Amino acid sequence: xxxxxxxxxxxxxxxxAVNQVTFSVQEGELMAxxxxxxxxKTTVLRMxxxxxxxxxxxxxxxxxxxxxxxxxxxxxxxxxxxxxxFKNMNVFKNIAFGLKIKKxxxxxxxxxxxxxxxxxxxxxxxxxxxxxxxxGQRQRVAIARALAPKPSVLLLDxxxxxxxxxIRQELREWLVTLHHELSVTTIFVTxxxxxxMEVSNRIVIFSKGDLEQIGTPREVYEQPANEFVARFxxxxxxxxxxxxxxxxxVGELQFGTPNQPDGARLxxxxxxxxxxxxxxxxxxxxxxxxxxTYFLGIMLRLEFELASGLVLRSRMTxxxxxxxxxEDGKEVSLQIRNYRILATEEAALPPERQSAYxxxxxxxxxx
Amino acid sequence: xxxxxxxxxxxxxxxSQRGTEESPLVKWLLVGVCGVFxxxxxxxxxxxVFAQALVKGWQVYWASLHEPDSVSAIKLxxxxxxxxxxxxxLFGVCAAWAIAKFEFRGKSLLITLIDLPFAVSPVVxxxxxxxxxxxxxxxxxxxxxxxxxxxFAVPGIALATIFVTFPFVARELIPVMQATGREQxxxxxxxxxxxxxxxxxxxxxxxxxxxxxxxxxCNARAMGEFGAVSVVSGHVSGVTNTMPLHVExxxxxxxxPAAFAVASLLALLALVTLGLKSLLEWKQQRDYQRAQVSAxxxxxxxxxx
Numbered sequence: 001x002x003x004x005x006x007x008x009x010x011x012x013x014x015x016x017a018v019n020q021v022t023f024s025v026q027e028g029e030l031m032a033x034x035x036x037x038x039x040x041k042t043t044v045l046r047m048x049x050x051x052x053x054x055x056x057x058x059x060x061x062x063x064x065x066x067x068x069x070x071x072x073x074x075x076x077x078x079x080x081x082x083x084x085x086f087k088n089m090n091v092f093k094n095i096a097f098g099l100k101i102k103k104x105x106x107x108x109x110x111x112x113x114x115x116x117x118x119x120x121x122x123x124x125x126x127x128x129x130x131x132x133x134x135x136g137q138r139q140r141v142a143i144a145r146a147l148a149p150k151p152s153v154l155l156l157d158x159x160x161x162x163x164x165x166x167i168r169q170e171l172r173e174w175l176v177t178l179h180h181e182l183s184v185t186t187i188f189v190t191x192x193x194x195x196x197m198e199v200s201n202r203i204v205i206f207s208k209g210d211l212e213q214i215g216t217p218r219e220v221y222e223q224p225a226n227e228f229v230a231r232f233x234x235x236x237x238x239x240x241x242x243x244x245x246x247x248x249x250v251g252e253l254q255f256g257t258p259n260q261p262d263g264a265r266l267x268x269x270x271x272x273x274x275x276x277x278x279x280x281x282x283x284x285x286x287x288x289x290x291x292x293t294y295f296l297g298i299m300l301r302l303e304f305e306l307a308s309g310l311v312l313r314s315r316m317t318x319x320x321x322x323x324x325x326x327e328d329g330k331e332v333s334l335q336i337r338n339y340r341i342l343a344t345e346e347a348a349l350p351p352e353r354q355s356a357y358x359x360x361x362x363x364x365x366x367x
Numbered sequence: 368x369x370x371x372x373x374x375x376x377x378x379x380x381x382x383s384q385r386g387t388e389e390s391p392l393v394k395w396l397l398v399g400v401c402g403v404f405x406x407x408x409x410x411x412x413x414x415x416v417f418a419q420a421l422v423k424g425w426q427v428y429w430a431s432l433h434e435p436d437s438v439s440a441i442k443l444x445x446x447x448x449x450x451x452x453x454x455x456x457l458f459g460v461c462a463a464w465a466i467a468k469f470e471f472r473g474k475s476l477l478i479t480l481i482d483l484p485f486a487v488s489p490v491v492x493x494x495x496x497x498x499x500x501x502x503x504x505x506x507x508x509x510x511x512x513x514x515x516x517x518x519f520a521v522p523g524i525a526l527a528t529i530f531v532t533f534p535f536v537a538r539e540l541i542p543v544m545q546a547t548g549r550e551q552x553x554x555x556x557x558x559x560x561x562x563x564x565x566x567x568x569x570x571x572x573x574x575x576x577x578x579x580x581x582x583x584x585c586n587a588r589a590m591g592e593f594g595a596v597s598v599v600s601g602h603v604s605g606v607t608n609t610m611p612l613h614v615e616x617x618x619x620x621x622x623x624p625a626a627f628a629v630a631s632l633l634a635l636l637a638l639v640t641l642g643l644k645s646l647l648e649w650k651q652q653r654d655y656q657r658a659q660v661s662a663x664x665x666x667x668x669x670x671x672x
Contacts, residue, residue, distance in 0.1 A: 078557040084550035088572035098558035131657040
């Protein structure tokens with residue numbers, strides 16, 4: 001067990017930025033802390049680093065309680081959101097800084113820096129200053145600097161936040177490769193669910209200081225523990241319905257919900273992929289009109305308007321779209337293959353009652 | 368249709384130019400007023416200082432600077448600067464650090480207090496120390512008994528000068544430190560650096576131009592201060608007269624050329640200060656632009672060097 005957090009709470013004044021959070025990270029794991037901004041994920045990262053002190057609870061690194069250890073003693077590598085490269089030092093000196101502080105011999109420093117420079121593809125940039133580097137290069141220098149003193153854990157705060165979309169994609173793939181090569185325990189913070197899904201082995205999802213769920217990308221997508229996770233990970237159609245004779249209804253839509261009393265209000269959710277479309281208007285139970293098509297590259301996002309005025313979101317590939325011969329304004333019929341109850345009127349349903357939900361194979365295929 | 372578009376644009380541009388720009392006459396009138404004003408009230412007197420100092424030739428100029436009382440005044444002024452500038456630099460760095468990096472109760476009060484010397488007349492600053500340490504003052508009798516002289520001696524002059532000059536370094540550093548933020552320092556901490564090493568290797572280099580700028584302004588004021596020093600010095604020629612006080616004394620004794628000779632040194636100090644100030648501002652500006660450029664490139668992608 002590389003890192004353990006036990007009942008960690010952090011109060012800023014009267015506000016609990018982090019509330020009774022417990023989770024652990026395995027040795028060599030690549031873990032994402034995911035959540036909307038203000039969710040407490042950066043605070044958790046900073047507490048692991050020792051840059052913030054938890055109000056209560058314990059933090060263990062490799063079995064050792066580190067609450068009382070200062071930042072300097074924790075042997076962590078930290079990559080800041082804006083990289084925080086030392087402006088007055090060149091790339092070489094930035095990477096060598098931690099080694100110099102630890103009083104490494106000159107020769108060893110040179111060798112270690114050279115090793116990192118080649119590992120991170122920074123050859124020829126040693127003499128440059130931060131302002132002479134591109135965003136991607138700066139980030140790699142920051143990672144090299146953090147890795148130089150051989151930390152037991154690498155922590156990254158929004159590592160891809162400060163670069164544009166194209167470089168972000170390269171850096172994601174590159175981080176996965178790097179982690180694969182070094183297999184140093186890595187935790188990174190992100191607010192981008194796609195990024196977390198793509199890069200990490202496991203995801204910890206935070207909202208308003210509470211830990212909502214921990215799991216692999218597939219687990220949190222297919223078996224969300226609650227409504228927040230279900231809506232935060234991936235796109236979801238969400239409808240408020242009322243139960244009548246074991247069927248939850250809204251507009252013309254009907255969802256079978258056995259064991260629910262008449263008059264109960266349920267929130268029903270389903271993924272865009274669960275909406276099945278046919279141009280044969282009599283094939284599926286619901287009539288709809290293709291209201292609008294958004295081209296997102298290979299995938300298209302479609303909005304269907306039902307006769308009752310409800311709008312459902314769906315997704316399909318360009319090929320499917322072409323095959324069906326769809327266009328805006330076209331009349332179609334729909335069915336909803338899979339759905340889940342997100343919440344009753346009062347509160348989120350406890351997770352175990354959601355087990356009735358069977359993730360359809362098509363969802364996994366479409367991701 | 369398409370042919371009309373550029374014309375519309377041209378019209379719009381022409382109008383907006385007429386709308387925002389005054390006629391050349393107004394422009395030159397304003398520039399002219401500023402020029403004449405500066406020439407008459409600033410440049411001419413400055414040139415006059417040097418002219419008057421040299422009115423009886425280099426020999427007299429040189430001699431009046433070598434006269435024992437003048438030498439003593441110059442030495443005392445340098446001594447005061449050597450005492451005051453390091454102390455206020457230390458204080459300024461501490462205060463700027465506290466204000467820029469921490470949140471605490473009474474922060475705004477501290478900021479206000481730092482500005483106090485700018486708001487209060489230097490004479491009052493001098494009188495404060497007379498009331499405190501003068502013979503009739505609170506600590507006067509005790510000091511007298513122990514044979515410690517503060518007022519009408521070097522310590523009093525130093526105290527008054529510290530009071531008058533202490534905002535300069537802090538005032539320059541606070542915005543620079545606030546702009547730099549905590550991240551670089553935190554990065555140094557995570558790499559194992561102690562607080563002191565972080566300060567020495569990371570904080571100080573990133574604020575060096577602002578710090579130097581503050582020190583230069585502080586130094587200029589410390590050497591040139593008249594009011595506060597005049598109250599506490601006692602005007603003992605050759606002992607407690609600083610350069611500004613000495614200039615006044617010489618002038619009152621109708622030694623025009625000698626007065627202007629010493630004054631020319633102070634004027635020279637001002638010119639050097641302005642020169643250094645411009646240089647440092649230029650350097651700061653350059654660093655800032657570099658930071659801007661690199662921030663822009665972070666978004667724009669790799670740059671071919």
